[in-house]
Amino acid sequence: MSDDERLPQPATADIDLVTVLHALGDPVRMTLLLSYADDAEHSCDPRDLGLDHLHKSTVSHHMRVLREAGVTTTRVAGRNRFVSLRRADLDARFPGLLDALLAGRATPVR
Amino acid sequence: MSDDERLPQPATADIDLVTVLHALGDPVRMTLLLSYADDAEHSCDPRDLGLDHLHKSTVSHHMRVLREAGVTTTRVAGRNRFVSLRRADLDARFPGLLDALLAGRATPVR
DNA sequence: GCAACTGTTTGATGCTCGTCAAACACTCGG
DNA sequence: CCGAGTGTTTGACGAGCATCAAACAGTTGC
DSSP states (O other): OOOSEEOOOOOGGGOOHHHHHHHHSSHHHHHHHHHHTTOOOBOSOGGGGTOTTSOHHHHHHHHHHHHHHTSEEEEEETTEEEEEEOHHHHHHHSTTHHHHHHHTOOOOOO | OOOSEEOOOOOGGGOOHHHHHHHHSSHHHHHHHHHHTTOOOBOSOGGGGTOTTSOHHHHHHHHHHHHHHTSEEEEEETTEEEEEEOHHHHHHHSTTHHHHHHHTOOSOOO
C-alpha cells in the first residue's frame, strides 16, 4: 500500500534539530503539523487543511519545507500526493520531542 | 540574590510555542541554549560563549530574541547582565519540550 | 487525444532576519 | 570627574522567506 514512489527526504540520521525547529517556527507549518498529528495521509489541497486563505502554491512551498526538514513524508500516487508525519523517525531521532510539541498545541492557524 | 532588576520578558502563560521554535530555529541561538543548559548565569560577552566570531551587537540581538520568546531571563546587576534559562517556566508551559531539545543536542555551533 | 484535475515550479514583490559598525547609555574604579 | 568596561540601540546592507499569480507537468477519465 505504501510502496509507491516517495518524494526525496532526508534519512532519519540526517534530520537536523535546528532545521526541524526552523520548519516548525512558522504558524502555517505548525498548523500543518497539527493536522498531520492524526497519523493519516493528507492531500495537498489547502481546503482540506483549513488553509483556504492561502494559495495552493504557498501550501506546496510549506509542505516542501516540512518534507526537506524530515518532518513529513510524501507518497506519490497518480496525480495525488499523500503527506503524512514521520512520527517513528522523529521519535527515534529526537525522543519525546514530537509528543511535547503536540501536547503543547499552540493556538492553531493564525 | 536574584531580586535585582530584570529585563522585560513574557509571562509564563504567554510563552508561545511557535515563537519559541522560531527563536531556536537558528544555529547561533541553539548554541546559546546549549550553553545555558547548565542552569548557571552567563554574561553577554561573545568570548564567554564560544561566539567570538560574532560581533557583540549580534549576540545581543540573539539574546533579545531568546528573552522575548520566553526562553531566557536576564538579571541586571551593575554593568553586567546575567542570562539564564527559564527552565521551570518552560517545563510548566511545555512539559518535556526542553528535555527533548537538550537531549537531541544538535551539532553545536555552526 | 483532449479536457479536467492535482500539485509543482518559476518569477516577482515586500517583509523579515542576521550581521556588522558606530554611536550611545549606564556603571564601576581611580 | 573621567576613563574604562559592559552591553544595547540604531542604521545599513544583503540574504532569506512568505506570498501570490501564472505557467507548467503528470495523471485520470471521457
